Amino acid sequence: MWKWLHPYANPETTYHLSDRVIPWFGWLSGSLLTIGLVWALLFAPADYQQGDSFRIFYLHVPAASLSMGIYLGMAIAALCGMVWQLKLSDAAVAALAPVGAVFTAIALFTGAAWGKPMWGTWWVWDARLTSELVLLFLYLGVIAINNAFEDKQMAGKAASIIALVGVINLPIIKYSVEWWNTLHQGATVSKLGKPAMSLEMFWPFVVCFLGFAFFVATVTCIRFKTEILLRNSSRPWVKNLMLEQAK
């Protein structure tokens, strides 16, 4: 496997690979999202308790789970960068952080807009909401430190360190927030019980989730290309590429 992976440590190869996969990911994401969202908004049955407000689920849950998945992916990239000194890993960290932050923000916003009709309030200091908010702060920290350095290489390394420190802390924060919540919360919020989801509701969710996942892949590849170009701007292959494209 290492032999097979080895060429992708070369920025040029990886740049062209992401260039090739972007249209595929883009089309997959676009069509899956179209099918999934039309299905979710028009054809999926309404929840027997929550009525049509349940349809926010199809945006909220994919955004929330992807926001955590992206952080994990970012931390794995950061670890690879630390261990094998791969410069591309730092570029991946820098590319993933803004995408993750946007998905976290969507999860928080849709959670608030779902909570208002269901719980009667935009925000509760529920353990899951609070951890998601902290996750947003962690993302913003990674982005801020990445922007603070003039030198792109240094910025990527600094962002990797913060991403790694964050991922070690994330379980501790999550656990402590849950513990804090059970201790302090007087009247427990009637959490959304997980009713066994019917298949009619489940399939559009799967389609939506995959659509959003491919969306993440597409945008990350675009940002990854930008990061690679900025880090290798004086290499001959970038110069040749730019000259070719200018023609």
Next chain:
Amino acid sequence: MEQGNVLSYFNLFKLVLSRDLKIALRHRDDVLNPLLFFIIIITLFPLGIGPEPQTLAKIAPGIIWVSALLATLLSLDRMFKSDYQDGALEQLLLSPYPSFIWVLAKVIAHWILTGIPLIITAPVLAGMLNLPTESFLATFWTLLLGTPVLSFIGAIGAALTVGLKKGGVLLSLIILPLYIPVLIFATSAIDAASYGLPYGGQLAIIGALLVGALTLTPFAITSALKVSTN
């Protein structure tokens, strides 16, 4: 190699620690200002919330700990700054000694200069906030175990931002979220003590956080310093 030129790890630790303490004691403002800041912030809360003893007693643990977080944050900036500017940091990184030792010494020096003054003044301020006397001991223990964690985690941010011109705000942005667990367990220990409940569990968790920070953060701090000095 001559024996005389080689420092034992313990001597290295002592050397860096005493050097940092000596330097800090010659700039007393650096030690006093965060403490003053801590006291002023705590004074602001009763002015903003109102003087009812019951309300103050209820929020006192939170006030004391949030102020301690902010005061520590304020003092983090200077942890590596002067050594970075005069090149001593680079020399330390180039030295043949394991960075773990001298990073540990520097962080502990920082804790002695900021954490211990907070621990000493906290009971007075807790009394002013009408914290029940039962929680005084808990306040002391949480601060004793918790403030070193703040120094260790904060040192990562200080090491990353040492080369930046406007690192201060950035430092708080990246470090404050990581302080949440300490804040939660410390305040709840003090809370539990005020109801006469046992708070050993919370203290044990803060102790575990301290041990984890003690063993893991020096590696993160070293790699952050390597990034900053490049």
Next chain:
Amino acid sequence: MQFDSITAFLDMGGYGFFVWLSFGFGLIALLTLVLQSKSALKRAKSDIAKRIVTEQKQKLAAQQQNNHR
């Protein structure tokens, strides 16, 4: 199809405001992300291209100066 008319679809059983608020925010956020990512890539490319052009010009000027001597 769960809805009888377009108004019923927009109303979402009384939850229209919240549902469309969520999806509207999501759409705007994702669109902004895509557009920002694309424009950043374009900007990076044009910056690099500009730098290459200036470098070439400088090289040419240096050569011409050498020729005059």
